[in-house]
Amino acid sequence: xxxxxxxxxxxxxxxxxxxxxxxxxxxxxxxxxxxxxxxxxxxxxxxxxxxxxxxxxxxxxxxxxxxxxxxxxxxxxxxxxxxxxxxxxxxxxxxxxxxxxxxxxxxxxxxxxxxxxxxxxxxxxxxxxxxxxxxxxxxxxxxxxxxxxxxxxxxxxxxxxxxxxxxxxxxxxxxxxxxxxxxxxxxxxxxxxxxxxxxxxxxxxxxxxxxxxxxxxxxxxxxxxxxxxxxxxxxxxxxxxxxxxxxxxxxxxxxxxxxxxxxxxxxxxxxxxxxxxxxxxxxxxxxxxxxxxxxxxxxxxxxxxxxxxxxxxxxxxxxxxxxxxxxxxxxxxxxxxxxxxxxxxxxxxxxxxxxxxxxxxxxxxxxxxxxxxxxxxxxxxxxxxxxxxxxxxxxxxxxxxxxxxxxxxxxxxxxxxxxxxxxxxxxx
Amino acid sequence: xxxxxxxxxxxxxxxxxxxxxxxxxxxxxxxxxxxxxxxxxxxxxxxxxxxxxxxxxxxxxxxxxxxxxxxxxxxxxxxxxxxxxxxxxxxxxxxxxxxxxxxxxxxxxxxxxxxxxxxxxxxxxxxxxxxxxxxxxxxxxxxxxxxxxxxxxxxxxxxxxxxxxxxxxxxxxxxxxxxxxxxxxxxxxxxxxxxxxxxxxxxxxxxxxxxxxxxxxxxxxxxxxxxxxxxxxxxxxxxxxxxxxxxxxxxxxxxxxxxxxxxxxxxxxxxxxxxxxxxxxxxxxxxxxxxxxxxxxxxxxxxxxxxxxxxxxxxxxxxxxxxxxxxxxxxxxxxxxxxxxxxxxxxxxxxxxxxxxxxxxxxxxxxxxxxxxxxxxxxxxxxxxxxxxxxxxxxxxxxxxxxxxxxxxxxxxxx
Numbered sequence: 025x026x027x028x029x030x031x032x033x034x035x036x037x038x039x040x041x042x043x044x045x046x047x048x049x050x051x052x053x054x055x056x057x058x059x060x061x062x063x064x065x066x067x068x069x070x071x072x073x074x075x076x077x078x079x080x081x082x083x084x085x086x087x088x089x090x091x092x093x094x095x096x097x098x099x100x101x102x103x104x105x106x107x108x109x110x111x112x113x114x115x116x117x118x119x120x121x122x123x124x125x126x127x128x129x130x131x132x133x134x135x136x137x138x139x140x141x142x143x144x145x146x147x148x149x150x151x152x153x154x155x156x157x158x159x160x161x162x163x164x165x166x167x168x169x170x171x172x173x174x175x176x177x178x179x180x181x182x183x184x185x186x187x188x189x190x191x192x193x194x195x196x197x198x199x200x201x202x203x204x205x206x207x208x209x210x211x212x213x214x215x216x217x218x219x220x221x222x223x224x225x226x227x228x229x230x231x232x233x234x235x236x237x238x239x240x241x242x243x244x245x246x247x248x249x250x251x252x253x254x255x256x257x258x259x260x261x262x263x264x265x266x267x268x269x270x271x272x273x274x275x276x277x278x279x280x281x282x283x284x285x286x287x288x289x290x291x292x293x294x295x296x297x298x299x300x301x302x303x304x305x306x307x308x309x310x311x312x313x314x315x316x317x318x319x320x321x322x323x324x325x326x327x328x329x330x331x332x333x334x335x336x337x338x339x340x341x342x343x344x345x346x347x348x349x350x351x352x353x354x355x356x357x358x359x360x361x362x363x364x365x366x367x368x369x370x371x372x373x374x375x376x377x378x379x380x381x382x383x384x385x386x387x388x389x390x391x392x393x394x395x396x397x398x399x400x401x402x403x404x405x406x407x408x409x410x411x412x413x414x415x416x417x418x419x420x421x422x423x424x425x426x427x428x429x430x431x432x433x434x435x436x437x438x439x440x441x442x443x444x445x446x447x448x449x450x451x452x
Numbered sequence: 453x454x455x456x457x458x459x460x461x462x463x464x465x466x467x468x469x470x471x472x473x474x475x476x477x478x479x480x481x482x483x484x485x486x487x488x489x490x491x492x493x494x495x496x497x498x499x500x501x502x503x504x505x506x507x508x509x510x511x512x513x514x515x516x517x518x519x520x521x522x523x524x525x526x527x528x529x530x531x532x533x534x535x536x537x538x539x540x541x542x543x544x545x546x547x548x549x550x551x552x553x554x555x556x557x558x559x560x561x562x563x564x565x566x567x568x569x570x571x572x573x574x575x576x577x578x579x580x581x582x583x584x585x586x587x588x589x590x591x592x593x594x595x596x597x598x599x600x601x602x603x604x605x606x607x608x609x610x611x612x613x614x615x616x617x618x619x620x621x622x623x624x625x626x627x628x629x630x631x632x633x634x635x636x637x638x639x640x641x642x643x644x645x646x647x648x649x650x651x652x653x654x655x656x657x658x659x660x661x662x663x664x665x666x667x668x669x670x671x672x673x674x675x676x677x678x679x680x681x682x683x684x685x686x687x688x689x690x691x692x693x694x695x696x697x698x699x700x701x702x703x704x705x706x707x708x709x710x711x712x713x714x715x716x717x718x719x720x721x722x723x724x725x726x727x728x729x730x731x732x733x734x735x736x737x738x739x740x741x742x743x744x745x746x747x748x749x750x751x752x753x754x755x756x757x758x759x760x761x762x763x764x765x766x767x768x769x770x771x772x773x774x775x776x777x778x779x780x781x782x783x784x785x786x787x788x789x790x791x792x793x794x795x796x797x798x799x800x801x802x803x804x805x806x807x808x809x810x811x812x813x814x815x816x817x818x819x820x821x822x823x824x825x826x827x828x829x830x831x832x833x834x835x836x837x838x839x840x841x842x843x844x845x846x847x848x849x850x851x852x853x854x855x856x857x858x859x860x861x862x863x864x865x866x867x
Binding site for chain 2: 048050051082084085086088089090091092093094095096097102109111112113140143144146150151153155157158179254255256257258288289290298299300301302303304305325326327352355356359360363366369370371372373
């Protein structure tokens with residue numbers, strides 16, 4: 025495939041501007057990456073960055089009132105950065121950007137904003153605890169990352185930290201990250217480059233170059249834990265395991281190996297658990313990494329009455345995941361990976377998102393095609409080595425569901441799970 | 453206007469095949485849609501259309517591993533079922549075009565007679581897992597399933613959930629499903645699209661030779677119900693151990709072929725747009741009574757639905773929210789909305805259409821859905837643009853008519 029041409033430019037105010045022309049439809053996408061994400065919450069209080077972004081997002085949405093400018097707008101807080109995303113008709117792009125540029129600087133935080141946002145954040149934490157799949161995921165994260173890691177609950181914080189957030193903290197967070205920013209701008213679609221560059225210089229202020237941050241290492245509490253959730257028909261299973269870091273020579277092989285383990289319909293887990301035995305609607309494996317570490321997560325939801333069978337099958341598949349790779353499997357995962365890359369190079373929004381994640385990972389956006397070649401060069405030996413490393417690492421195994429009716433059956437099968445005490449998950 | 457390139461062919465068995473070239477990426481999409489959905493299920497067989505869709509992936513004696521036949525070369529397959537239609541999607545690199553067409557034709561020709569009991573039972577278990585996951589997904593999971601019958605009435609073709617009823621699925625036999633398949637999967641109720649990096653004539657010829665042997669097997673006809681606009685029940689309520697309540701108000705609307713479809717699409721934006729929607733603004737920002745306010749207009753064949761859903765702050769504010777919604781609709785009926793908001797909403801409908809058209813997969817689905825109601829693709833773009841010419845009167849009339857219709861109020865209350 026011929027990838028669209030990606031260009032980069034340093035604007036006179038210091039912003040990195042990445043642009044890609046696409047004229048198939050009259051649509052354009054803008055992404056602005058602002059450095060300084062929720063990692064800094066560790067010192068200042070969990071949840072501040074995300075809440076500040078929610079206040080700003082609301083302000084920015086409101087400013088479109090009375091305009092004839094339809095758009096998709098969001099401001100998403102991540103651990104290392106926040107991303108402002110806008111997708112709109114190409115004819116409206118400059119007007120939308122002008123409005124955003126003006127309003128980012130004008131956002132003021134009121135006491136009412138703080139109260140409302142505190143209420144909504146608590147509501148969303150509470151809502152998660154009603155869903156066994158989310159609870160299981162939270163449990164896995166808390167066990168794997170440890171209580172004091174910023175990724176323990178993602179970026180939202182918990183009840184105790186949210187209550188401490190005030191107007192001053194939110195204003196300081198917005199001023200620090202949006203009024204004296206470091207970052208980069210991505211534009212994809214049909215746009216006037218000179219006008220866009222002028223807009224960046226006139227509206228976003230002087231910026232330091234975007235710097236990639238690395239989150240701290242996790243502090244896992246390995247073992248097997250179970251959380252009772254009354255009334256659930258299914259049992260949720262999640263497994264968290266150490267995996268190669270982004271800098272490891274096995275990172276590309278681990279990406280492909282994960283597709284073969286649980287990243288596609290014909291992966292080993294899906295073949296065993298779904299296609300051959302009907303134990304689940306689907307099983308999934310995902311692999312993420314940073315410069316310092318990597319993580320493999322397996323998740324599935326299974327019939328409560330067949331939990332023993334499901335756990336055995338999952339454990340066996342996982343323990344064998346570094347062995348017996350066939351040429352067919354290798355070809356399947358490589359083709360699957362190629363398709364994933366093609367699928368993100370389609371819409372203006374997808375391309376912009378892909379460029380954004382490239383920057384977040386500290387990679388050069390012009391080398392996407394080259395990196396794809398690296399994946400295609402992986403061998404069976406490399407995949408088996410990566411997956412053997414993952415298989416042999418310790419794990420945090422979490423179960424969540426209505427375990428009471430099957431407790432005695434589980435004990436008889438020798439399935440020992442330490443009851444999980446959800447102090448952090450149940451803020452009341 | 454976008455230049456929509458397509459070529460079509462009508463087979464003798466009534467099946468339509470359309471080629472839509474797009475050479476920007478080395479990918480082909482081959483998708484088929486049938487005018488078969490949960491609307492076609494009789495009592496006691498609820499969930500059969502969806503289960504049938506699952507069984508289509510279980511292989512035939514000629515091609516025992518349907519997914520495996522293309523996965524090695526980068527092919528992927530998926531499918532979905534709704535009340536009206538069943539859709540099968542396959543995609544992969546261009547070298548897979550012939551393979552995908554071959555396995556797609558093979559399963560339509562050979563699957564029903566060759567389904568083994570073991571395969572059938574395993575796939576039934578998969579679907580039962582899916583159903584239970586749905587129920588587990590929220591403390592009000594079963595409330596969503598009950599809402600179908602409360603809104604449309606138990607005897608309406610849409611009066612039951614697409615995924616079906618657990619008891620019907622448990623009792624379903626392989627012969628029942630084979631019967632459903634033979635009765636409903638008819639070539640004249642089917643359209644096939646081949647899109648992407650294709651040679652138009654070549655792929656039409658290939659598809660014609662592979663799908664021509666499909667024969668009509670019965671004269672099954674859907675019993676069309678007279679559209680209704682008053683919901684079957686006024687209200688359904690569930691109290692549950694939940695940390696948050698839930699509220700949904702659902703209005704029945706006329707079906708896909710009706711005059712009000714375009715106006716409903718604008719009303720959906722006027723009320724629920726995330727930046728400028730008046731309902732969102734009033735309930736989330738001004739009154740601060742609720743969060744996650746959404747308005748969704750679902751334009752189905754026989755009857756549509758306009759649903760407003762949200763998470764209220766508490767059980768206590770639900771009456772205030774309902775009053776606020778009625779006041780808003782009354783205001784639109786009497787005075788319309790600000791001209792700038794109206795213009796924005798019309799443009800937004802067009803923007804959403806472009807977003808969907810931009811992705812080849814959703815473009816194929818849009819085209820197939822269009823073909824379920826039209827003989828050819830002619831007019832698909834003009835239909836979307838029609839929205840831009842509507843006046844405020846159309847919106848006021850819709851709002852007036854909604855005030856006269858009894859909606860269904862679905863309340864999920866915290867204990």
